[in-house]
Amino acid sequence: MTVRLVEPTLPSLRFHTTATPTLFDLGLSENPFPPLPSVLAAVNLALTQANRYPDFLPEELPRVIADHLGVSPDDVVVGAGATGVAMQVTRALGSGEILTSTPTFDGYPIMADMAGMTLVPVPLAPRGDQDLSAMRRAVNRRTALIVLCRPHNPTGTVLDAAAVGSFLAAIPQRVPVLLDEAYVEFLAPTDRLDIHTLLRRHPNLIVLRTFSKAYGLAGLRIGYCVGHGELIERIRRQQLPFGIPTTSVAAVRAAYAAGTELRDRVDHINRERELVRMSLRGCGIDVPRSSANFLYLPGPGVATALRRAGIKAKAYPDGSARIAVGDPAAGRAVHAALVDLR
Numbered sequence: 001m002t003v004r005l006v007e008p009t010l011p012s013l014r015f016h017t018t019a020t021p022t023l024f025d026l027g028l029s030e031n032p033f034p035p036l037p038s039v040l041a042a043v044n045l046a047l048t049q050a051n052r053y054p055d056f057l058p059e060e061l062p063r064v065i066a067d068h069l070g071v072s073p074d075d076v077v078v079g080a081g082a083t084g085v086a087m088q089v090t091r092a093l094g095s096g097e098i099l100t101s102t103p104t105f106d107g108y109p110i111m112a113d114m115a116g117m118t119l120v121p122v123p124l125a126p127r128g129d130q131d132l133s134a135m136r137r138a139v140n141r142r143t144a145l146i147v148l149c150r151p152h153n154p155t156g157t158v159l160d161a162a163a164v165g166s167f168l169a170a171i172p173q174r175v176p177v178l179l180d181e182a183y184v185e186f187l188a189p190t191d192r193l194d195i196h197t198l199l200r201r202h203p204n205l206i207v208l209r210t211f212s213k214a215y216g217l218a219g220l221r222i223g224y225c226v227g228h229g230e231l232i233e234r235i236r237r238q239q240l241p242f243g244i245p246t247t248s249v250a251a252v253r254a255a256y257a258a259g260t261e262l263r264d265r266v267d268h269i270n271r272e273r274e275l276v277r278m279s280l281r282g283c284g285i286d287v288p289r290s291s292a293n294f295l296y297l298p299g300p301g302v303a304t305a306l307r308r309a310g311i312k313a314k315a316y317p318d319g320s321a322r323i324a325v326g327d328p329a330a331g332r333a334v335h336a337a338l339v340d341l342r
C-alpha cells in the first residue's frame with residue numbers, strides 16, 4: 001500500500017543562521033507524517049474545553065493506555081513524553097549512578113545531571129549493539145538505575161530477546177532497569193519482547209514508551225511507563241499536579257482507534273529506511289541494520305557532508321550522523337549528499 005506524506009517537505013524547511021539553509025530536518029528522529037485528520041479532530045474538540053483543568057493527577061490517560069496494553073491502570077505512569085517519564089524515574093530514585101550505553105539518547109545524560117545522579121557510560125560493542133556483559137560488570141553498590149534501549153538510539157540495533165532475559169535475571173533486584181522502548185512499534189511483531197512476562201518475573205523492570213515516534217505526536221509530549229508495585233508507586237509520586245493536558249487523552253484515544261492507518265505509516269517508514277540503507281551501503285557507507293525510524297551513518301565526514309547539503313542530522317564527535325527516515329525526498333537528498341564520500 002502506498003502511504004502519502006500529506007506535507008512531505010514543507011514542515012522541515014527550517015532556516016537557521018548558518019550559510020546553508022536547512023532543506024531537510026532529520027536531526028530528531030521525528031515521524032515525517034503530520035497527525036492523522038481523526039487525531040487532529042479529536043484534539044481540536046478537546047481544545048474547546050481548554051478553560052477547564054485536566055485531572056489533578058492523571059487517571060483517564062493511564063486507564064486508556066492500560067486497557068490498550070492489557071495491564072492494570074495502577075501499573076501505568078504517564079508524563080510529558082518518555083523524557084518527562086524518565087525524569088520522574090530518575091527523581092524517584094534519588095542519588096547514585098545511572099548505567100547506560102554510550103552513545104545513547106541525549107536525554108539520559110541531561111536527566112542524570114538534573115537529578116544529581118552520576119552517569120556511567122558503557123561504550124557500545126563494535127557493531128553498535130549495547131554491550132550487556134560490560135554493563136553487567138559495571139553494576140556496583142552505587143548503581144541506582146540501568147537503562148537499556150530496544151531498539152537502541154542512535155544505531156537502531158535490537159538486543160536479542162533471550163539476552164535481555166538473561167541480563168535481567170543477572171541484575172540484583174534492588175537495581176531498577178529501565179527498558180526504553182521508544183521505537184518498539186517499528187519492530188516486527190516477532191522481534192517484540194513479551195513485556196507482560198518480563199514484568200511479572202522482574203519487579204525491578206520499568207518499560208518506557210512514547211507517542212512521539214510511531215504515533216507521530218512528538219509535539220503533544222505524551223509518554224508512559226509500565227511497572228509493578230512499590231517501584232511504580234515511587235515513580236507515580238513524582239507526577240506533576242495538572243501536568244497532563246486534556247488533549248493527551250483525546251489524542252491517545254484517537255491514535256489507538258486509528259491503529260491500521262498508523263500501521264501503514266510505520267510500514268512505509270520501515271520500507272523507506274531499507275531503501276535508504278541499501279542505497280547508502282551501495283555508496284560504501286557501512287550503515288548498520290536499524291529497526292527504528294532512523295539510520296546511523298558511521299563517519300568520518302558524514303555529518304559535515306550532510307550539513308553542507310542543507311540536511312540537518314544528529315552529529316557525533318567522530319563525524320558520524322543519525323538521520324530520520326520516512327520522507328522519500330529527504331532520502332534521495334541524503335543519497336545525493338553522500339554518494340561520492342567514500
Ligand SMILES: Cc1ncc(COP(=O)(O)O)c(C=O)c1O
Nearest residue numbers: 081082083105153182210212223
Ligand atoms: C531512546 C529514546 N528514548 C526516549 C526518547 C524521548 O522521547 P519523547 O520524550 O519525545 O517521548 C527518545 C527521543 O528521541 C529516544 O530516542
